[in-house]
Amino acid sequence: MPVVAAPYGLTLGGGCEFTMHATAALAHAETYMGLVEIGAGLLPAGGGTKELALRAVQTATAAEADVGPFIVRAFRNIGLARVSTCADELYEMGLWREGDRVCMDLDGQLGAAKAYALALVPTHRPTPPVAALSAPGRSLAASLKSQLWNLAQGGQITPYERTIAGKVAEILCGGDVPAGTPVSEQHLLDLEREGFLSLCGEAKTLERIGHLLKTGKPLRN
Numbered sequence: 001m002p003v004v005a006a007p008y009g010l011t012l013g014g015g016c017e018f019t020m021h022a023t024a025a026l027a028h029a030e031t032y033m034g035l036v037e038i039g040a041g042l043l044p045a046g047g048g049t050k051e052l053a054l055r056a057v058q059t060a061t062a063a064e065a066d067v068g069p070f071i072v073r074a075f076r077n078i079g080l081a082r083v084s085t086c087a088d089e090l091y092e093m094g095l096w097r098e099g100d101r102v103c104m105d106l107d108g109q110l111g112a113a114k115a116y117a118l119a120l121v122p123t124h125r126p127t128p129p130v131a132a133l134s135a136p137g138r139s140l141a142a143s144l145k146s147q148l149w150n151l152a153q154g155g156q157i158t159p160y161e162r163t164i165a166g167k168v169a170e171i172l173c174g175g176d177v178p179a180g181t182p183v184s185e186q187h188l189l190d191l192e193r194e195g196f197l198s199l200c201g202e203a204k205t206l207e208r209i210g211h212l213l214k215t216g217k218p219l220r221n
Contacts (some may be wrong), residue, residue: 034083039218041205046194135174
């Protein structure tokens, strides 16, 4: 059955990932959405990193364009913990797809989302997991990591932020494979899970989580 997400207000981290995996979405105009896990020393691991990689490659393929700029956009969304200032920005951020909608009436949003879901029922077909996606590859990941090195040398990011973002770059690019290697959606999810679990064991991530729980503010260590 089709599922229509109806986000509004702060829709961060897992809320953003739930919305991205719905059949479609209908957001209130004042929706502040983003993947902000890096502030807790983690990376999006509810399918968010995978989904941005998937959308980047699919968008580039459909436009017959270089995948690099689309991967860079996804990388910046996660690495900078970017949050939309309104629902219209979700399109530019790659968090909204064709068919996703925006409404102005908060009181009527849920009813509109239900109506949208019912309208999708007659023609809905579940989308099977992607079996073969052309991976951007290790060379693009290396380019992203070189940018991180420059930022760290300039004091704009901490060494540990460089480590976290480096793992994000690897996942977005499909892992340690040559460009164009066919990879599955499950492969990207496996990379995402491995990256998340490895960060969970890091002392600096635990420091970030503890500080966030105590103060409500991110720690840059």
